[in-house]
Amino acid sequence: MPISPLRDRAAWKALEHHHAEIGGRHLRDLFEEDPGRGERMTAEAAGLYLDYSKNRITDETLRLLVDLARESELEQRRDMMFRGDRINVSEGRSVLHVALRMPRGSSLVVDGADVVPEVHEVLDRMAGFARRVRSGEWKGHTGKPIRNIVNIGIGGSDLGPVMAYEALRHYSRRDLTFRFVSNVDSTDVAEATRDLFADETLFIVSSKTFGTQETLANARSARDWLVGQLGTEEAVARHFVAVSTNAERVAEFGIDTENMFGFWDWVGGRYSMDSAIGLSTMLAIGPDHFHEMLDGFHEMDEHFRTAPLTENLPVLMGLLGVWYVNFFQVESVAVLPYEQYLKRFPAYLQQLTMESNGKHVTVDGRTVDYATGPVYWGEPGTNGQHSFYQLLHQGTRLIPADLIGFGRTHNPLGAHHDLLMANVFAQAQALAFGRTEEEVRAEGTAPEVVPHRVMEGNRPSNVLLAELLTPRVLGSLVALYEHIVFTQGVIWDIDSFDQWGVELGKVLAGRIAPQLQSEAEPELSHDSSTNALIRRYRGLK
Ligand SMILES: O=P(O)(O)OC[C@H]1O[C@H](O)[C@H](O)[C@@H](O)[C@@H]1O
Numbered sequence: 068m069p070i071s072p073l074r075d076r077a078a079w080k081a082l083e084h085h086h087a088e089i090g091g092r093h094l095r096d097l098f099e100e101d102p103g104r105g106e107r108m109t110a111e112a113a114g115l116y117l118d119y120s121k122n123r124i125t126d127e128t129l130r131l132l133v134d135l136a137r138e139s140e141l142e143q144r145r146d147m148m149f150r151g152d153r154i155n156v157s158e159g160r161s162v163l164h165v166a167l168r169m170p171r172g173s174s175l176v177v178d179g180a181d182v183v184p185e186v187h188e189v190l191d192r193m194a195g196f197a198r199r200v201r202s203g204e205w206k207g208h209t210g211k212p213i214r215n216i217v218n219i220g221i222g223g224s225d226l227g228p229v230m231a232y233e234a235l236r237h238y239s240r241r242d243l244t245f246r247f248v249s250n251v252d253s254t255d256v257a258e259a260t261r262d263l264f265a266d267e268t269l270f271i272v273s274s275k276t277f278g279t280q281e282t283l284a285n286a287r288s289a290r291d292w293l294v295g296q297l298g299t300e301e302a303v304a305r306h307f308v309a310v311s312t313n314a315e316r317v318a319e320f321g322i323d324t325e326n327m328f329g330f331w332d333w334v335g336g337r338y339s340m341d342s343a344i345g346l347s348t349m350l351a352i353g354p355d356h357f358h359e360m361l362d363g364f365h366e367m368d369e370h371f372r373t374a375p376l377t378e379n380l381p382v383l384m385g386l387l388g389v390w391y392v393n394f395f396q397v398e399s400v401a402v403l404p405y406e407q408y409l410k411r412f413p414a415y416l417q418q419l420t421m422e423s424n425g426k427h428v429t430v431d432g433r434t435v436d437y438a439t440g441p442v443y444w445g446e447p448g449t450n451g452q453h454s455f456y457q458l459l460h461q462g463t464r465l466i467p468a469d470l471i472g473f474g475r476t477h478n479p480l481g482a483h484h485d486l487l488m489a490n491v492f493a494q495a496q497a498l499a500f501g502r503t504e505e506e507v508r509a510e511g512t513a514p515e516v517v518p519h520r521v522m523e524g525n526r527p528s529n530v531l532l533a534e535l536l537t538p539r540v541l542g543s544l545v546a547l548y549e550h551i552v553f554t555q556g557v558i559w560d561i562d563s564f565d566q567w568g569v570e571l572g573k574v575l576a577g578r579i580a581p582q583l584q585s586e587a588e589p590e591l592s593h594d595s596s597t598n599a600l601i602r603r604y605r606g607l608k
Pocket residue numbers: 221222223224273274275276277278279282336337422566569
C-alpha cells in the first residue's frame with residue numbers, strides 16, 4: 068500500500084494534537100515534573116553521547132515521532148539504501164556512500180557486481196600513492212619531493228576535504244602544506260599558489276563530473292602557473308592527479324588516467340569525503356588514520372541500520388528536527404562545535420543538509436504542503452557567543468541548536484578546556500531555562516531594565532559529547548548527520564540525493580559570460596535589470 072501524503076498520516080495528525088497540548092510548555096516545567104529526563108533522554112553510539120533532554124518534548128512526543136517514522140516506512144527506506152536500490156529517483160541512481168566504508172572482505176552486490184572490492188581497490192591505490200608522496204619517493208618534474216598539496220574542487224569536492232583537513236590537523240604531516248582552491252574568483256588560486264614553488268607542488272583536481280566550470284577554470288590556471296614556472300608541458304604528469312568518475316574528461320584535460328582515482332555515480336558529491344575525494348585527507352593524515360575514519364563512519368552506519376528507532380541517534384535527531392520544522396515552524400538550526408578543529412564543520416553541513424533537503428516536491432513530483440529542510444548555520448564556540456548568541460537567547464525566533472563538545476583536547480593548556488566545556492553546558496542551560504522576571508528583580512535590577520534582562524528560555528538544544536576528536540570520531544559524526552538528513556528526507560518524502568536547483572544558475576552564467584567579454588549590446592533576451600548590470604559592469608572593468 069502506498070504511504071499517505073505526510074499530512075494525512077495518522078501519526079502526523081496525532082502530533083498536531085499533541086503539539087497543541089504541549090507545544091507551549093516550558094522546559095523549566097518539563098524538568099521540574101520529570102527530573103530524571105536528563106539521564107533518561109540520552110543515547111549513545113559510535114563514540115558519541117547525545118543528551119536530547121533539553122528539547123521541548125515528553126516521552127509521548129517521542130513515541131509519536133517514532134510512530135511517524137514507522138508510518139513513513141523509514142526502516143524499509145533505510146534498508147533500500149543499504150541494499151543499493153535506486154532511491155535517488157530523479158537521477159535513477161543508487162545511493163551507496165555507506166559502501167565506501169564497508170570493511171574489506173564484506174560484500175554488497177548491486178546490479179550483479181560486488182562494489183566492496185572495487186572500493187578497496189581504489190583505497191589501496193590511494194594508499195600506495197599517499198605512501199609514495201609522503202615518503203618522498205614520488206618526485207616532481209625536477210626530481211624534488213612534494214612539499215605542497217593543492218586540492219582544486221568545489222562543493223562536495225572541496226567542503227569535505229577542507230573540513231576533514233582542518234578537523235584532523237593534529238594527525239596531519241606538518242612538513243606538508245595543504246591548500247584548497249574552490250572559488251572561480253581568481254584571488255583564490257592566486258593566493259593559494261603565491262608563495263609556492265611549482266617543482267614541489269602537487270595539484271589534485273577533484274571533480275565527480277570533471278565538468279564543473281569553476282574547477283576546470285582553476286585547474287587550467289594552476290596548469291598555466293606550473294608550466295610557466297617549470298617551462299614545459301611535460302611537467303604536468305608529475306604534478307597533477309585527478310579524482311573523478313569521468314576518465315574521458317580527465318584524459319581530455321591532459322591528466323594521465325594512470326594518475327586518476329575513481330569513484331562511482333552512486334556516491335553523491337556531498338557524500339563523497341570518504342571516497343577518493345578524500346585523497347588530500349589521506350595524504351595529510353596517512354592511510355591508517357584514513358581507515359580509522361572509515362571505521363568510525365561504518366560504526367555509525369551499523370548503528371543506524373540496526374539500532375531500535377528509539378535508541379537510534381540519527382533517527383532521534385532527525386525526528387526532533389522534523390518536530391521543530393513542521394510543528395514549531397522553525398526555519399533554521401544552529402550547529403555549534405566547541406572544538407576549534409571543527410571550524411569548517413558548519414560550512415560542510417550546509418551543503419550536506421541544504422543541498423540534500425532543500426526540496427519542494429515529493430519523490431513522485433507533487434508539490435509539498437509542509438516545510439522541508441531548514442537553514443543550517445553556525446560557528447565554533449565560544450566565538451559565536453560574543454556575536455549572534457544574543458539572538459538565540461532573546462530574539463523572536465526559535466532556533467534549535469546542536470552543541471558539540473569533547474572530553475579532551477589535543478592541545479591541553481591550563482584550564483582552557485574546562486572553561487570551553489563550561490561554556491557548552493552553560494549555554495545549553497541558559498537556552499533552556501533562561502532567567503525569569505522574579506530572578507532578575509531579586510538581583511536588584513533597576514525596574515526599567517528588568518524586561519531587557521529577562522530571558523524567556525525554552526530554547527531547545529542537543530548536546531553531543533565525544534571523548535576526543537579522532538579520525539574515528541570525525542567519521543561517526545559525519546555519518547550521524549548524513550543519516551539525520553536521510554531520516555528527514557524520508558519523513559518529508561523528498562529526494563535527498565539530487566540537486567536540480569543548482570543547474571539554472573550554471574546555464575545562465577554560461578550564457579552571460581561571453582557577453583561580458585564582447586563589446587556588442589547585451590542580448591535583448593535578458594530582462595532590463597540584467598542588461599543594465601552587464602552594461603554597468605563593462606563600464607567598470
Ligand atoms: O565534483 P563536481 O562534479 O565538480 O561537483 C561539484 C559540486 O557542484 C555541483 O554543482 C553540485 O551542486 C554539488 O553537489 C557538487 O558537489
